[in-house]
Amino acid sequence: MDELDSAILRHLQRDARQTNRDLARTLGIAPSTCLERIRVLRARKVIRGYHADVDPAALNRHVQALIHFQIRPFSRAIIEAFKAYAAGLPEVSTVYVVTGGDDMIVHVSTPSVDYLHGFLMDKFTERREVVGFRTSVIYQHTHNQVLEPLTP
Amino acid sequence: MDELDSAILRHLQRDARQTNRDLARTLGIAPSTCLERIRVLRARKVIRGYHADVDPAALNRHVQALIHFQIRPFSRAIIEAFKAYAAGLPEVSTVYVVTGGDDMIVHVSTPSVDYLHGFLMDKFTERREVVGFRTSVIYQHTHNQVLEPLTP
DNA sequence: AATGAAAGTAGCGTGGT
DNA sequence: ACCACGCTACTTTCATT
Numbered sequence: 109m110d111e112l113d114s115a116i117l118r119h120l121q122r123d124a125r126q127t128n129r130d131l132a133r134t135l136g137i138a139p140s141t142c143l144e145r146i147r148v149l150r151a152r153k154v155i156r157g158y159h160a161d162v163d164p165a166a167l168n169r170h171v172q173a174l175i176h177f178q179i180r181p182f183s184r185a186i187i188e189a190f191k192a193y194a195a196g197l198p199e200v201s202t203v204y205v206v207t208g209g210d211d212m213i214v215h216v217s218t219p220s221v222d223y224l225h226g227f228l229m230d231k232f233t234e235r236r237e238v239v240g241f242r243t244s245v246i247y248q249h250t251h252n253q254v255l256e257p258l259t260p
Numbered sequence: 261m262d263e264l265d266s267a268i269l270r271h272l273q274r275d276a277r278q279t280n281r282d283l284a285r286t287l288g289i290a291p292s293t294c295l296e297r298i299r300v301l302r303a304r305k306v307i308r309g310y311h312a313d314v315d316p317a318a319l320n321r322h323v324q325a326l327i328h329f330q331i332r333p334f335s336r337a338i339i340e341a342f343k344a345y346a347a348g349l350p351e352v353s354t355v356y357v358v359t360g361g362d363d364m365i366v367h368v369s370t371p372s373v374d375y376l377h378g379f380l381m382d383k384f385t386e387r388r389e390v391v392g393f394r395t396s397v398i399y400q401h402t403h404n405q406v407l408e409p410l411t412p
Numbered sequence: 413a414a415t416g417a418a419a420g421t422a423g424c425g426t427g428g429t
Numbered sequence: 430a431c432c433a434c435g436c437t438a439c440t441t442t443c444a445t446t
Contacts, residue, residue, distance in 0.1 A: 109318065117312065117314050117318075117319075120311075120312035120314075121311055121312050121314060122311070123309065123310060123311075124276050124277060124310040124311050124312045125276060125277065125310040127438085127439060127440085128439075128440065128441090129438085129439060129440085137414080137415095138414065138415050138416075139439085139440075139441090140414080140415065140416080140440090140441075140442085140443095141413080141414050141415070143440075143441070144413085144414085152318075153315060154314060154315050154318040155312050155313070155314055155315075156313045156314065156315055157275065157312075157313045157405070158275060158276040158277040158310060158311070158312050158313070159272075159273055159274070159275075159276050159310070159311060159313055159405045160269065160272035160273050160276045160307050160309075160310050161307070161308045161309045161310070161311055162269050162272075162273060162306060162307055162308065162407065163305060163306050163307075163308055164407065166261065166269075166304075166306040166409075167269075167407055167408065167409040167410065168409050168410045168411070168412065169407065169410060174356060174358060174365060191400070191402065195402045195404060198407075198408050198410065199410065200404060201403065201404050201407060202401060202402070202403045202404065203401060203402050204326060204396075204398050204400075204401045205398070205399045205400040205401065206326060206396035206397060206398050206399065207396060207397045207399065208394065208395065208396035208397070209394065209396070210396065213326060213396070217407070218410065219410050219411075219412045220412065223410075223412065242360065242361065243360065244356075244358035244359060244360035244361070244362060244365070245358060245359045245360070246356050246357065246358050247357045247358065247359065248343070248356075248357040249354060249355060249356045249357065250343065250347045250354070250355050251353065251354045252347060252352060252353050252354065253309070253311045255314065255316065255319055255321065255350075255353060255369070256319065256350050257318075257319040257320050258319065258320045258321060258350065258351065258370065258371050258375075259320070259371075260320065260371045260372065260375065279421090279422060279423085280422075280423070280424090281421085281422060281423085282422095289431080289432090290431065290432045290433080291422085291423080291424090291432090292423095292424075292425090292431080292432065292433080293430075293431050293432070295423075295424065296430090296431085
């Protein structure tokens with residue numbers, strides 16, 4: 109992980125579909141060198157994948173929310189099972205297992221407020237391990253697609 | 261947005277670097293057709309971009325957290341300013357503006373717990389609009405990279 | 413580890429159905 | 430709208446440094 113690798117990661121986070129030639133040209137290296145660097149970064153799992161960023165509204169997901177869960181009993185097996193359950197629901201985009209006031213925070217996106225309400229009622233209220241949850245509707249969110257390496 | 265567009269989005273969310281030819285072949289359409297569909301989806305901003313997914317640990321970001329903020333006074337200008345401030349910090353990956361108990365939830369990733377503590381102290385405690393915040397350290401998180409269209 | 417050339421392959425415009 | 434063709438450009442391997 110030298111400065112060149114960092115530069116490659118920075119550029120591929122911003123635009124994953126630029127050609128290898130273009131990337132090599134902007135970095136001032138040969139295309140074959142650039143290709144090999146990227147191959148190694150993938151093999152080392154530093155680059156985990158390449159994903160298109162799709163507007164949720166185009167997928168009929170106009171209402172997003174964060175759901176804060178309290179789970180009891182708090183054991184590894186229960187947490188793992190609930191995490192797997194939540195992550196498998198098509199409305200769910202992210203599951204965070206956290207410390208603090210809540211045990212789990214789940215990011216969901218749904219067509220409407222009505223759909224969200226029905227979804228929460230149908231999928232979570234009946235589960236024994238869920239002793240309580242709280243909904244935060246998301247008004248806006250901005251995502252920083254390019255993360256730089258940090259120095260300790 | 262027909263079934264073919266949905267299929268294209270599904271595949272590009274899973275792997276944004278597959279060639280147009282491969283995608284066309286798996287969908288059973290001509291490459292030129294596929295290319296034109298993708299071009300329109302980009303022009304309509306349904307596809308917002310293509311991004312490499314990089315392991316945060318490789319960027320020296322071993323400790324992630326969600327920070328829950330209470331902001332006062334609660335006005336559009338104050339919220340916008342704080343959002344812009346937070347989103348501009350390199351440690352921050354996502355800013356959610358929400359309803360409910362909190363006003364803003366910020367996803368951060370840092371090298372260590374010490375770094376996180378110093379970061380919170382240096383960047384947030386001195387800001388007047390921050391009347392309180394709470395930290396949830398993230399133990400695990402799973403992200404669903406492929407979002408399907410939902411039917412109302 | 414980086415390069416340059418060479419072979420295979422893909423992108424993308426044009427025209428046709 | 431979709432497909433077929435063809436030119437140009439890209440990717441990728443390998444010998445060389």
